[in-house]
Amino acid sequence: MLEHDVLIVGAGLAGMRAAVAAHERGANVAVISKVHPVRSHSNAAQGGINAALTDRGDDWTDHAFDTVKGSDYLADQDAIEVMCSEAGDDIISLEHMGVIFNRDEKGHLGTRAFGGQQKARTFFVADFTGQAILHVLYEQLMESKVKVYEEWFVLSLIIEDGECCGVTAIEMATGRVYVIRAKTVIMCTGGVGRLFEPSTNGLIVTGDGMALAYRAGAPLMDMEMIQYHPTTLKGSGVLITEGARGEGAYLLNKSGDRFMEKYAPNMMELASRDVVSRAGQTEINEGRGIDGCVLLDCRHLGEKLIKERLTEILSIGRDFAGIDIIKEPIPIRPGMHYIMGGIKSDIDGKTSIPGLYATGECACVSVHGGNRLGANSLLDTVVFGRRAGHHAAEVSKQMEYKKFDVTSQIKKAEMDLQKLLDRDNVGERWANVRTDLGVEIDKHFGVFRTESGMQSLKESLTGFKARYDNCSVQDKGRIFNTDLIFTLELGYMLDCAEAITLSGIERKESRGAHSRIDYPQRDDDNWLKHVLVTKTAEGPLLTHLPVTITSWEPQERKY
Amino acid sequence: MQVNISIKRHNPSAPDNNTYWEDFDLSMHDTASVLDALIKIREDVDGSLSVRCSCRSAICGSCAMRVNGHAKLACNTKLSDVIDADGRVTVEPAGVMPVIKDLVVDQTLFWDKVKQISPWLQPDGPEPEGEYIAPNSAMMDLAGVMNCIMCGACVSDCTVLEIDKDFIGPAALAKAYRFVNDPRDDQTKSRLIELNEKTGIWDCTRCFECVEVCPKGVAPMERIMSLRESAMEQGLDQTVGARHADAFTDSVAHSGWLNELLLPLKTFGMFNLGAMMGLAPIGLRALLRGKMPSIFHRSVPNVHRIRRIVKKIEENE
Ligand SMILES: Cc1cc2nc3c(=O)[nH]c(=O)nc-3n(C[C@H](O)[C@H](O)[C@H](O)COP(=O)(O)OP(=O)(O)OC[C@H]3O[C@@H](n4cnc5c(N)ncnc54)[C@H](O)[C@@H]3O)c2cc1C
Ligand code: SF4
Ligand code: SF4
Ligand code: FES
Numbered sequence: 116m117l118e119h120d121v122l123i124v125g126a127g128l129a130g131m132r133a134a135v136a137a138h139e140r141g142a143n144v145a146v147i148s149k150v151h152p153v154r155s156h157s158n159a160a161q162g163g164i165n166a167a168l169t170d171r172g173d174d175w176t177d178h179a180f181d182t183v184k185g186s187d188y189l190a191d192q193d194a195i196e197v198m199c200s201e202a203g204d205d206i207i208s209l210e211h212m213g214v215i216f217n218r219d220e221k222g223h224l225g226t227r228a229f230g231g232q233q234k235a236r237t238f239f240v241a242d243f244t245g246q247a248i249l250h251v252l253y254e255q256l257m258e259s260k261v262k263v264y265e266e267w268f269v270l271s272l273i274i275e276d277g278e279c280c281g282v283t284a285i286e287m288a289t290g291r292v293y294v295i296r297a298k299t300v301i302m303c304t305g306g307v308g309r310l311f312e313p314s315t316n317g318l319i320v321t322g323d324g325m326a327l328a329y330r331a332g333a334p335l336m337d338m339e340m341i342q343y344h345p346t347t348l349k350g351s352g353v354l355i356t357e358g359a360r361g362e363g364a365y366l367l368n369k370s371g372d373r374f375m376e377k378y379a380p381n382m383m384e385l386a387s388r389d390v391v392s393r394a395g396q397t398e399i400n401e402g403r404g405i406d407g408c409v410l411l412d413c414r415h416l417g418e419k420l421i422k423e424r425l426t427e428i429l430s431i432g433r434d435f436a437g438i439d440i441i442k443e444p445i446p447i448r449p450g451m452h453y454i455m456g457g458i459k460s461d462i463d464g465k466t467s468i469p470g471l472y473a474t475g476e477c478a479c480v481s482v483h484g485g486n487r488l489g490a491n492s493l494l495d496t497v498v499f500g501r502r503a504g505h506h507a508a509e510v511s512k513q514m515e516y517k518k519f520d521v522t523s524q525i526k527k528a529e530m531d532l533q534k535l536l537d538r539d540n541v542g543e544r545w546a547n548v549r550t551d552l553g554v555e556i557d558k559h560f561g562v563f564r565t566e567s568g569m570q571s572l573k574e575s576l577t578g579f580k581a582r583y584d585n586c587s588v589q590d591k592g593r594i595f596n597t598d599l600i601f602t603l604e605l606g607y608m609l610d611c612a613e614a615i616t617l618s619g620i621e622r623k624e625s626r627g628a629h630s631r632i633d634y635p636q637r638d639d640d641n642w643l644k645h646v647l648v649t650k651t652a653e654g655p656l657l658t659h660l661p662v663t664i665t666s667w668e669p670q671e672r673k674y
Numbered sequence: 675m676q677v678n679i680s681i682k683r684h685n686p687s688a689p690d691n692n693t694y695w696e697d698f699d700l701s702m703h704d705t706a707s708v709l710d711a712l713i714k715i716r717e718d719v720d721g722s723l724s725v726r727c728s729c730r731s732a733i734c735g736s737c738a739m740r741v742n743g744h745a746k747l748a749c750n751t752k753l754s755d756v757i758d759a760d761g762r763v764t765v766e767p768a769g770v771m772p773v774i775k776d777l778v779v780d781q782t783l784f785w786d787k788v789k790q791i792s793p794w795l796q797p798d799g800p801e802p803e804g805e806y807i808a809p810n811s812a813m814m815d816l817a818g819v820m821n822c823i824m825c826g827a828c829v830s831d832c833t834v835l836e837i838d839k840d841f842i843g844p845a846a847l848a849k850a851y852r853f854v855n856d857p858r859d860d861q862t863k864s865r866l867i868e869l870n871e872k873t874g875i876w877d878c879t880r881c882f883e884c885v886e887v888c889p890k891g892v893a894p895m896e897r898i899m900s901l902r903e904s905a906m907e908q909g910l911d912q913t914v915g916a917r918h919a920d921a922f923t924d925s926v927a928h929s930g931w932l933n934e935l936l937l938p939l940k941t942f943g944m945f946n947l948g949a950m951m952g953l954a955p956i957g958l959r960a961l962l963r964g965k966m967p968s969i970f971h972r973s974v975p976n977v978h979r980i981r982r983i984v985k986k987i988e989e990n991e
Contacts, residue, residue, distance in 0.1 A: 150726075151781070153824050154734045170804065210805040213795035213856070215820055218810035225810070241817050246733060250820065251795075258794040288774055317728035353731055423814075431731060434750050437705065546717035589721030592687035595775040598721035 116521070118296040119145040119262070120511035121504070124269050124282065124324060125303030126152035128245070129475025129496035131252035133301050133464075136504025138259045142511055144504075147264040147284060147295065149319065149600070152253045156305050156317045157496065160245025161356035161427050163227060163237035164209075164493040166202035171226075173236050175199040176666075182491060183667045185231045185387050186455075186484025187627035187637065189337065189645070191663040194480045197462045198491075198498050205497045206238055213251045216240055227424075228361040229489045231387035231674070235361075237490045242358055242427040245493060264295070268600055269323065270528050272300065272331040272471065273519060279331065279471035280517040283528040287600065290593025292528045294521045298511035301472040301503050302328055302458060303496075310608045310615075311451035311560075312553025313352030315344055324477040326607035328458045329614060333466045334647040334658070336479040337456035338611070339619035340628050342487055343562050345391040347450030349408045353435050355428055355447055357489040359413055360384040362424055366395065367410040367444060368403040379674035386674035389486040389628045392449035396562040399448065408446035449562050453492065455483040455628065456618070459647060459660075464503025472507055474499040481645065484662075485627015535588055535602060542587035545602045552579050556612060560619060565632050569620045576616060580609055613655060614648040621646050621657050639669050675702050677757055679711050681723070682766035684773045693773075702753055708765065709737055709748035712777070724776040732889055735823030738830060739777050740766040745827035745887040768830035770839075783839065784826045787846040791869070795853065798860030806858045819852040819897060821890045828884035828894050840873045844884035844894030847875060851897035854904055863908055866901070870910045875901045 121137040123130045126148035137144045148155065167173035179199040183192055210216055210224065216238050219225040228235040240247035256263065266287045273281040273294065281296040304324025308316020329335050345366070346355040360366070366384050368374045378394035379386035386394075395409050403409075413421060413428070418441050421429055425440070432440040457479040464472035474480075475496045482495055555575055559568035583605060590598035624638035625631050645660040677700050684693045698715050709727055716723040725748070726736040732750040739748055741756050742764055757763045771779040797806070828844040829835060835843050842850075850869055853859050869875045875898050884894040 150728065150734075150736070154726075154728055154736050156728065156734075158733050158823075159729055159731075207805055211795075211797075211801045213858070215813045215816045215856075216805075218808060218813055220810070222807040222809050224805050240820070241814070243733070243821065246823065247817075247820050250824075254794040257789055258792075288780075317734060318730070319728040351730070427733075434752075435705075435731065544717060544721065590724075592685065592722070592775075594686045595724045595778050596722075597724050598716070 116296060117293060118281075118516055119143050120298050121145075121301065121507045122147065122282065122295055122297035122299070123301045123303055123504075124148075125155070125305060125475065125477070126150075126253075126263065127155035127157035127303060127305055127475060127496065128249060128252065128493060129305075129500040130155075130301070130303030131249070131256055132497045132500030133303060133474060133504035133507070134261050135252065135255045135259065136501040137508040138261050140505055140508035142508035144508070145262040145264060145295070146256070147267045147269060147282070149266065149268045149287070149323075151265050152256065152263060153250055154319075155249060156320050157249045157493070158246045159315070159317060159354070160493055161242040161354070162229060162358040162361070163239030163244045163490045164206065164248070164497070165229065165232070165237050165488070165490040166206040166494065167199065167234070167236050168203045168206070168224075171223075173234055175202065177233060178202065178236060180667060181232045182482065182488055183484075184670075184672060185486055185488040185491075186482075187389075187486055187672060188484065188639070188643065188667075188669040189340070189626055189662060190481050190484030192665040192667060193663045194462050194482050196665060197502075198480075198482050198494060201498050202494055205494070205501065209248060209251070209497065212255055214240065214248050227358060228385060230357050230360065230385045230391065231382070231488045232385075237361065239358065242356055242425055248493065248497075267293075268603070269327060270531075270603070272327050273524060274331050274468065275517050275519040278469045278517060280519060283524055285528075285532070287595050290596060292525050292532065294524050296516055296521070298514040298516060299470050299472060299507040301464060301474065301507055302477055303473075303475045303500065304477045306454045306476040307608060307611045308451060308453075309549070309604075310553060310611055311341075311557050312550055313347070313557070314451040314553075315347050315352055315354035316452070321604035321608050322477075322611035323604065323607045324473065325457055325614075326610035328466065328468075328471065328473060329610050329648075329650050331468060331471070332650060333468050333471060333473075334459045334649040335456060335614045336459040336645050336647045336660070337481055337484070337618070338454070338614040338648060339622055339646065340455035340483070340485050341451060341560055341615065342388060342453040342455060342628050343392045343396075343449040344452035345388060345395050345449050346411050346447040347452070348431065348436055349406070349446040349448060351435055352450045353431055354450075354452065355411055355431065355445060357388075359411060359425060359428055362420060363416055365412045365415075366391070367412050368398045369405050370403065374398050374403070374409070382674040387486055387672075388489065389630070390674055392562050393630060395447075395449050404448075405446065408448045410444040411447045412444040413440045414442065414444065451557060451561075453487055455479070455481070455485065455487050456615075462499070462502060463506040464499055465506070472503045474503045485629060532599065535599060536591055538587045540587050540589060542585045543582055544589075545583075545586045545598075545605045548579060548582045548586060549605050549608070552608070552612065556615070560615065563630050563632055564619060566620070569616060573616045573620065576609070576612055579612075583609055617648050617655055617657060618646045643669065675704050675706070675754065675761070676700075677702055677711060677753055677761045677763060679708075679715075680762065680764045681712075681715075681776070682764070683723070683776050684767070685722075686775055704754060706753050707749050708741055708746070708751045708753055708756065708763070711753060712748060712765070724778045726778055733823060735825035738768050738825040738827040740768060740830065745769070745830040747825060747827065747889045750889055768826055770830050770832065770835050771826065781826060784824070784829050784845065787829075787843050788824070788849055790842060791846050791850040791853070792861075792865070793846075793849050793853065795856065795859055796861045797858050808857045812855070812857050816852050816856060819848050819892055822848055822892045823890055825889065827887045827889060828892075831883045831887050833881045833883055834877055834879055838877070841877045842869075842874055844878075844898070847878075847901065848892050848894040848897045851901055854901060862904075866905045866908050866910060869901055870905045875905065
C-alpha cells in the first residue's frame with residue numbers, strides 16, 4: 116500500500132515548496148506529478164517575484180496596498196498582509212537554497228520595476244526566474260529524497276466520511292491504476308490556460324486540480340477573474356514578459372503613439388495588467404491596431420541591455436516571430452494568461468474539505484482578487500506553498516490513516532478508463548472539441564464581456580459536453596497513452612468552464628479582469644464580495660462570501 | 675508548405691515488429707516547428723503517437739529528440755530549416771536512453787547522473803541573516819548554466835555515453851560546474867575530487883557534439899574543460915585524467931601539435947589493452963563525424979584505411 120502523511124499533487128513551485136516545507140517538519144512526504152517536476156509550467160515565469168525588503172527602504176505595507184489596489188479591492192486583505200509581510204523571508208530562503216538572483220553593484224539582490232507598483236521590488240534571474248527557482252527547488256527535493264511519483268496522473272480524490280484521504284492515479288509508463296493513501300492531500304496543480312485558445316500557458320495546464328476538488332465538493336471561488344496579459348505574441352500567443360515594459364519598452368499603436376498616455380498617464384505602460392489589456396484591446400477594436408495587434412517597442416533600450424536582461428524575449432522574437440527585437444517592434448495583443456480564481460482556501464491552504472489543501476495558481480486564498488499584479492504569483496506559490504506544507508505536516512502528526520475500500524476504488528477507476536478506451540473509433544477527437552471550446556470561451560470571456568455573450572457560452576457548454584461524451588480514444592494501449600490523458604484533461608477543463616461561465620454571469624458589475632460592457636462600473640454596494648460555485652447533486656450552486664477588509668477601504672482606481 | 679515526416683515509432687504493446695518507420699504527409703504553415711507537425715499528427719491523424727511536450731517555447735525541456743539524426747528540441751526547430759528539397763525530414767527518439775513508446779524515452783539514466791554530482795548548494799556554517807553577498811558577474815556566469823532545461827539533447831548525442839554508460843556526461847557535468855563555481859558553495863574541493871575520478875571530467879573526448887546540439891547555449895564541453903582546469907589548480911593530478919593532460923602537454927611540446935592517437939597510450943600505459951580497446955570506437959566515431967580534423971591534416975593521407983578499420987570495429991561490436 117502506498118501511503119504518506121502528506122501527498123502533494125503537482126510539482127511546480129507551489130508543490131515543491133510545500134514538499135520541502137512538509138519534509139522539514141518531519142512528515143513522510145510524497146509528490147505526484149503528471150510531468151517530471153522541472154517540466155512544470157512554473158518554468159515559464161520570466162519576469163520575477165515580488166517582495167518588499169525593509170533593509171532596502173521598501174515597506175511591505177506599500178506592497179500590500181499595491182496588491183489590494185491591483186486586485187480592484189476584491190482580494191482578502193488579511194491574506195495579502197500575510198503574503199506581503201512574509202515575502203522578504205521567503206525570497207531570502209530561496210536565495211539560501213541556491214537561487215542565483217541578479218545582484219546590484221554591491222552584491223546584494225537586485226530588483227526591476229513591474230506593473231502596478233510604486234517601487235521596483237521584483238527580484239529576478241535574467242528572464243528565466245521561474246525556471247531558476249523551479250530547478251533549485253527540485254535540487255532541494257533531490258537532497259531530501261522525498262518520493263516523487265513522476266509522470267503519474269491523478270484521476271480522482273478519495274473522500275471518505277467527508278474527509279480527503281488519498282487519490283487514485285494512473286502511472287503513465289505502465290498504464291496501471293493505483294490508490295495512494297494520505298492523511299492530507301495538497302493540490303498544487305496550477306491553472307487552466309488550455310481552456311482558452313490562444314493562451315500563454317503550456318499544453319499541460321488544464322485545470323485538473325480545480326476540477327478534481329470541484330467534483331469532490333469543494334467550492335471554486337472568483338472563477339470569472341481571468342487575466343488577459345497585455346503583451347502576447349501575434350498568432351501563437353507566446354508571452355512577452357512584463358519585464359520588457361519594466362525595463363522601459365513602449366506600447367505603440369498604428370500611428371506610433373504611446374497610447375497608454377490616454378489610459379494611464381502616470382504609470383503609462385506599467386499600469387495594472389487589466390488596465391493595459393483594456394487599453395490595447397480598445398485601440399485594436401477602434402481601428403488603431405495593425406492586423407489585430409498593437410506594437411511593443413524595445414529598440415530604444417539598446418542592444419546591451421536587451422542582450423543582458425531580455426535574452427529570452429530576444430530568442431522568442433527570433434524563433435517564434437522571425438523578428439530581431441533590437442531592430443524591430445513586436446506585434447502583440449492581449450491574451451489569456453492566468454486565473455485569479457480557484458479552489459477556495461485559507462492562509463494555511465485549508466479548503467472546506469478536511470484533509471484537503473490547495474495552494475498556487477489552482478487555489479484562491481484570495482490574494483489576487485480581480486487582477487493579479489505581475490510577479491505576485493510566484494510569491495503566492497512560495498509563501499502559501501510553504502505555509503500549507505508546514506500546516507499539513509503538523510496536522511498529520513496527530514492523525515491516523517483513514518480506512519477505506521481500496522480495491523473498489525481501483526476497480527471503479529479501472530472501469531472508467533476501460534469504458535473510455537472501449538469506445539469505438541467513430542467519435543470526434545478530443546482536440547477538435549478543445550479547440551472549438553477554447554475559441555468560443557476566448558470570444559466571450561476575453562477582455563470585454565456581455566450578458567448575451569456569456570449566456571450563449573453557457574448554452575453551448577451543454578453541446579460541448581455532449582460532444583465530449585462522444586469523443587473516442589484512438590490509442591487503445593495502456594503504456595504512455597497520452598491520447599487517453601488528453602481526453603481526461605478535456606473533461607477537467609469542461610468542469611472549469613462551467614464554474615467560470617456561471618460566476619461570470621453572476622457578477623453584474625465591472626471589476627478587475629471582469630469588464631462588462633453592460634455593467635461598466637464597479638459596484639461596491641452590491642458586489643464587494645466573492646462568488647463561489649459548488650457542485651451539488653442538484654447541479655452547481657452559487658453562493659457569496661464577504662471580502663475581508665483590514666486597512667484599505669475601497670477607492671477609485673487610477674494609474 | 676508540404677512536408678513528409680518520417681517517424682521512428684515504437685509500440686511496446688504490440689507482440690512483434692514493434693519498432694518501425696512511418697511516414698506522414700502534412701500541409702504546414704511556413705513558420706511551423708517540427709513539434710507543430712507532431713502535434714498535428716497526434717491531434718488530427720493518429721492519436722496513438724506519443725510525444726512529450728508542453729511549453730512549445732524551449733523552456734520545459736520535454737521535447738528533445740533526433741531530427742535528421744541530431745538531437746534537437748522539436749519545438750524550436752523550424753520545419754523549413756530541416757526539410758530537404760523534397761520536403762522530407764526524419765524524426766526519432768533521443769539516443770542513449772531506452773525508448774518507452776514512440777518518441778518518449780526513459781530519462782532515468784539522465785537523472786541518475788544528475789543526482790550523482792550532489793546537485794544542491796552546500797554552503798559552510800549557518801546561513802547569514804540576509805542573502806549571501808556575491809558579485810553579479812559570478813551569478814551571471816552561473817546563469818549560463820542554470821539556463822540548462824535538462825532536456826537531455828546533449829546526453830542523447832554524447833559520443834562517449836553512446837558506448838560508455840558510466841560516463842557522468844555533459845548535462846550533469848555542466849550542473850557540477852554550477853556548484854563548483856558558486857561562491858556560496860563550500861564543497862568545491864570535495865566536488866572536484868569526485869569529478870576527477872574515473873567516469874568524470876577526464877572521460878570527455880572533446881568531440882563538441884554537446885555544444886552543437888544544446889538548444890540553450892550551455893556549452894557543456896566548455897564547462898567540463900573549465901572543471902579540468904579547476905581540478906588541476908587544486909593540485910588534483912594523480913589520476914588517469916590528469917596524466918592524460920600531462921601527455922597532452924608532452925605531445926604539444928614535442929611536435930608542436932596534438933597527437934591524439936598517442937594520448938591514450940600515454941594515459942593508460944602501453945599495456946592497458948582493455949582501456950585502449952574501450953577508447954578506440956570513441957576516437958574513430960568522432961573521426962567519422964568530422965570531429966578530429968586537425969590531427970590528420972598532415973600525416974594521414976590514407977584516411978580511407980582508417981575508415982576501413984572503423985568499419986571492422988563497428989561490425990564486430
Ligand atoms: C508565460 C508565463 C509567464 C509568467 N510569468 C510570471 C512572472 O514573471 N511572475 C509571476 O509571479 N508569475 C508568472 N506567471 C504565473 C506563474 O508562473 C504561475 O502562476 C505559477 O508558476 C503557477 O505555479 P503552480 O506551482 O501553482 O503550478 P504549475 O507550475 O503549473 O505546476 C502544476 C503542477 O501540477 C501537476 N499536475 C497538474 N495536473 C495534474 C494531475 N492531474 N495529476 C498529477 N499532477 C498534475 C503538473 O504536473 C505540475 O507539476 C507566468 C505564467 C506564464 C504562463
Ligand atoms: S564534448 Fe565531451 S561531453 Fe560533450 S558530447 Fe563530446 S564527449 Fe560528450
Ligand atoms: S546542457 Fe543543453 S542540451 Fe544538455 S540538458 Fe542542458 S539544455 Fe539540454
Ligand atoms: S515543448 Fe517545452 S521544450 Fe519543447
